Amino acid sequence: MADIAHVDGPTDEDGPVDDNHDNGHGDEHGGHGDHESTGTDNRKLGMWVFLSSEFMFFGALISNYLLFKGRDFTGFDRITLIYPIELYDIPFTSISSFVLLMSSLTMVLAHDALASGDQNRTRVWLAATGMLGMVFVGGQFFEFSEFIHEGMTISSNPAASAFYMLTGFHGAHVFIGILMLLSLWGISRRQGGLTEDQGLNLELVGLYWHFVDIIWIVIFTIVYLIP
Amino acid sequence: MAAHTEHHLPHPTPKQYVQIALFLAVLTAIEVLLYYVEQGVDAIGTSVTAPMLILLALIKFFIVVAWYMHLRFEKAIMTKFFVAGAILALVLYAATLIALGAIAIGA
Numbered sequence: 001m002a003d004i005a006h007v008d009g010p011t012d013e014d015g016p017v018d019d020n021h022d023n024g025h026g027d028e029h030g031g032h033g034d035h036e037s038t039g040t041d042n043r044k045l046g047m048w049v050f051l052s053s054e055f056m057f058f059g060a061l062i063s064n065y066l067l068f069k070g071r072d073f074t075g076f077d078r079i080t081l082i083y084p085i086e087l088y089d090i091p092f093t094s095i096s097s098f099v100l101l102m103s104s105l106t107m108v109l110a111h112d113a114l115a116s117g118d119q120n121r122t123r124v125w126l127a128a129t130g131m132l133g134m135v136f137v138g139g140q141f142f143e144f145s146e147f148i149h150e151g152m153t154i155s156s157n158p159a160a161s162a163f164y165m166l167t168g169f170h171g172a173h174v175f176i177g178i179l180m181l182l183s184l185w186g187i188s189r190r191q192g193g194l195t196e197d198q199g200l201n202l203e204l205v206g207l208y209w210h211f212v213d214i215i216w217i218v219i220f221t222i223v224y225l226i227p
Numbered sequence: 228m229a230a231h232t233e234h235h236l237p238h239p240t241p242k243q244y245v246q247i248a249l250f251l252a253v254l255t256a257i258e259v260l261l262y263y264v265e266q267g268v269d270a271i272g273t274s275v276t277a278p279m280l281i282l283l284a285l286i287k288f289f290i291v292v293a294w295y296m297h298l299r300f301e302k303a304i305m306t307k308f309f310v311a312g313a314i315l316a317l318v319l320y321a322a323t324l325i326a327l328g329a330i331a332i333g334a
Contacts, residue, residue: 016272032312037295038302039302039304040302040304044305045305048305048308048309049308051309051312052308052309052311052312053312054312055312055313055316055317056312056315056316056319058316059316059317059319059320060320062320063320063323063324063329066324066329066330067324067327067329070306070329090259090262090263091259093233094259097255098252098255099318101248101252101255101287102248102252104248104291104295105244105245105247105248105295107295108244108295109241109244112238112241112244115238118311134254180305205294206296210245210291210292210295210296213295214287214288214291214292217287217288217291218284218288218315219283220258220284221258221280221281221283221284222281222284225258225261225262225280226258226273226276226277226281227265227273
């Protein structure tokens with residue numbers, strides 16, 4: 001993501017101003033000397049490596065679901081024969097997906113606003129992203145409660161178990177993202193703006209948030225749309 | 228050298244971010260439409276819709292990574308790490324699923 005560079009710290013007005021918005025390499029000149037042994041900020045590189053490792057994590061959960069979703073568990077002990085695919089509410093999940101997709105837009109707008117030095121607009125978009133995330137998690141909570149009401153719990157059968165593990169862990173990631181967004185919003189509100197270092201934090205949280213979105217793009221297609 | 232020149236690409240404007248979001252929303256609508264077409268028309272099976280759905284998901288995936296995560300504006304080392312993780316996971320789990328019979332080859 002674009003680096004937030006040359007930010008002098010929060011002010012009483014609109015706060016720090018970025019004068020290096022468009023070239024995307026502000027950290028090369030922004031005083032991060034201690035964090036740039038690779039020519040880029042090590043924290044940002046670390047976040048990309050972390051996100052890369054998350055492919056393995058979600059890949060395992062998606063594979064687990066694909067392995068069990070079509071299996072017939074008739075005849076096994078302590079198995080309830082109700083499968084996730086019988087309960088999916090595609091219109092509802094489509095709206096949830098749309099909400100999460102739009103939260104990526106508000107996240108990138110928050111980042112853009114900070115890069116422009118507009119602290120108020122940054123807070124508005126951060127709050128909007130957090131709220132859209134809450135709508136998504138709320139929708140997932142509703143979906144889970146509906147499924148449990150229909151009789152499919154995490155212990156019903158391996159397919160149900162794999163479904164709850166996959167979507168539950170994704171929901172947990174979204175929830176952690178919301179906490180980080182609200183923390184940034186709170187810090188910005190208390191200080192009157194985000195400093196340069198906190199601007200980088202916003203960038204890292206943004207990367208995490210978009211990653212959670214792309215994982216959902218995959219889950220929505222593989223789990224919900226392809227029978 | 229290529230990575231260096233990529234670094235000077237201008238980032239999208241807020242208006243362009245909104246246009247990208249609208250495009251992503253349209254792709255999502257097409258995905259849902261495909262799902263219902265497959266459900267409602269017997270002649271169209273998953274062998275037709277599944278590849279299209281995967282293609283649409285991949286397009287959305289790459290748009291978000293390139294434009295919202297700004298990977299196309301980042302240094303090559305970021306792309307290498309990210310793509311390496313994605314490819315490693317894809318190959319590992321595809322091989323596992325094929326070995327366990329969850330994905331049929333040539334069926």
